[in-house]
Amino acid sequence: MKSDFFGITSEASAFVADAEASLREAFEALAPTREANQCKVLEAFAENRLSDTHFGFATGYGYGDAGREVTERIFAQVFGAEAALVRTQIVNGTHALSLVFAGVLRPGDKLLYCTGAPYDSLRPAIGLAGEGAGQGALAEYGVSYGQVELTPAGGIDYAALAEALEDPAVRMAALQRATGYSERPAITIAKTSEWARFVKARRPDIILMADNCYGEFLETMEPTDAGVDVMAGSLIKNPGGGLALSGGYVAGRKDLVEKAAWRLTCPGIGGECGLTFGQTRTTLQGLFLAPRTVSDALKGAILCGEVFERLGFPVFPGAKDARSDIVETIRLGSPEALICFCEAIQAVSPVDAFVRPEPWAMPGYADPVVMASGAFVTGSSIELSADGPMRPPYNVYFQGGLTYEHAKLGVMSAVQRLSAAGFATL
Numbered sequence: 125m126k127s128d129f130f131g132i133t134s135e136a137s138a139f140v141a142d143a144e145a146s147l148r149e150a151f152e153a154l155a156p157t158r159e160a161n162q163c164k165v166l167e168a169f170a171e172n173r174l175s176d177t178h179f180g181f182a183t184g185y186g187y188g189d190a191g192r193e194v195t196e197r198i199f200a201q202v203f204g205a206e207a208a209l210v211r212t213q214i215v216n217g218t219h220a221l222s223l224v225f226a227g228v229l230r231p232g233d234k235l236l237y238c239t240g241a242p243y244d245s246l247r248p249a250i251g252l253a254g255e256g257a258g259q260g261a262l263a264e265y266g267v268s269y270g271q272v273e274l275t276p277a278g279g280i281d282y283a284a285l286a287e288a289l290e291d292p293a294v295r296m297a298a299l300q301r302a303t304g305y306s307e308r309p310a311i312t313i314a315k316t317s318e319w320a321r322f323v324k325a326r327r328p329d330i331i332l333m334a335d336n337c338y339g340e341f342l343e344t345m346e347p348t349d350a351g352v353d354v355m356a357g358s359l360i361k362n363p364g365g366g367l368a369l370s371g372g373y374v375a376g377r378k379d380l381v382e383k384a385a386w387r388l389t390c391p392g393i394g395g396e397c398g399l400t401f402g403q404t405r406t407t408l409q410g411l412f413l414a415p416r417t418v419s420d421a422l423k424g425a426i427l428c429g430e431v432f433e434r435l436g437f438p439v440f441p442g443a444k445d446a447r448s449d450i451v452e453t454i455r456l457g458s459p460e461a462l463i464c465f466c467e468a469i470q471a472v473s474p475v476d477a478f479v480r481p482e483p484w485a486m487p488g489y490a491d492p493v494v495m496a497s498g499a500f501v502t503g504s505s506i507e508l509s510a511d512g513p514m515r516p517p518y519n520v521y522f523q524g525g526l527t528y529e530h531a532k533l534g535v536m537s538a539v540q541r542l543s544a545a546g547f548a549t550l
């Protein structure tokens with residue numbers, strides 16, 4: 125692939141092509157998961173008798189919206205869950221996760237994160253270090269918080285976890301599948317299942333919760349297939365397939381999903397009300413495309429990892445390591461290189477290619493974040509995107525790509541610009 129328009133030299137193009145040639149087997153190995161997930165989605169559509177009559181929508185209160193109800197049954201089935209809440213009114217992944225915490229936990233309960241610190245944007249919702257004070261953070265309602273750090277290798281520290289589970293106040297144990305803004309590996313389904321068995325063996329009363337953002341369709345099972353009681357995620361990441369305009373989901377045990385729904389609307393109403401605003405078709409078509417989209421994004425992440433490993437940057441995961449999210453982390457080491465990388469991705473975006481990304485103070489994040497996202501759906505990170513907080517070691521998080529070809533062009537653009545600016549040597 126070459127592009128004079130984007131200023132990609134034959135040197136940069138050849139460098140990426142060389143890396144790509146070494147990945148044939150890794151790419152072929154993705155097919156069985158993609159095929160199984162495509163099949164699983166189509167089975168759920170067929171079993172729930174999805175029909176074009178579902179693409180209409182109710183108005184007003186939205187009682188009995190057939191499209192909304194079938195969508196939630198389909199998501200539940202695909203995720204191996206009893207029930208699901210799938211709503212455009214859930215504004216993002218943070219909101220979906222926060223609904224689970226606030227809906228399920230009661231004063232005196234403790235939330236225990238078992239994979240180190242939660243994703244940055246959840247800090248105010250939980251009330252970490254006084255964040256979210258006066259805004260109704262969990263801490264204000266008397267819900268306490270504890271955290272078990274990961275081992276240096278990025279695994280769950282079972283000795284420390286066993287100790288933390290001795291606190292009878294622990295009511296919910298949480299696991300974050302994706303790396304978030306860190307360098308650790310994602311938590312695979314096998315590891316999730318091991319964690320679930322470990323906690324339940326000691327404390328069957330504890331509710332297991334997973335932050336599944338970026339994890340959907342990476343494997344043939346989801347956390348709710350592996351013993352997790354409830355999980356949540358964003359529709360403008362993996363499961364929306366690039367088409368969902370907005371929204372989030374909660375899936376899991378029926379009683380827990382209901383509790384999240386009572387928080388989303390109010391007690392007594394729960395999931396009975398709420399419009400789809402005509403988004404049912406798009407949401408489901410996105411789910412239909414998601415297994416393929418996620419697989420292409422994953423190919424892009426693997427290529428990115430291989431290329432930047434060859435350039436001598438620390439990358440997480442390594443190009444050939446096991447994956448359970450779509451994120452590739454590259455430790456760029458300087459604020460200038462981080463901004464340069466994001467500019468390179470922005471420049472080959474389908475929308476706003478002429479824009480220069482600049483660090484800004486995003487609501488819910490502690491440090492300014494620089495972000496390349498020239499997406500059809502603003503902020504969507506299943507579309508090709510790159511971002512990172514402006515703090516050492518200046519990691520960039522590269523993810524998405526609705527097509528592998530776009531992700532590859534993004535990698536070439538990054539190689540080109542970083543080498544031209546002297547941050548990388550071909």
Ligand SMILES: *Cc1c(COP(=O)(O)O)cnc(C)c1O
Pocket residue numbers: 216217218219243245300301302303304335337338358
């Ligand atoms: C993206 C993400 C979230 C939620 O982010 P939103 O931008 O609110 O959708 C939460 N946890 C993880 C691990 C994520 O990657």
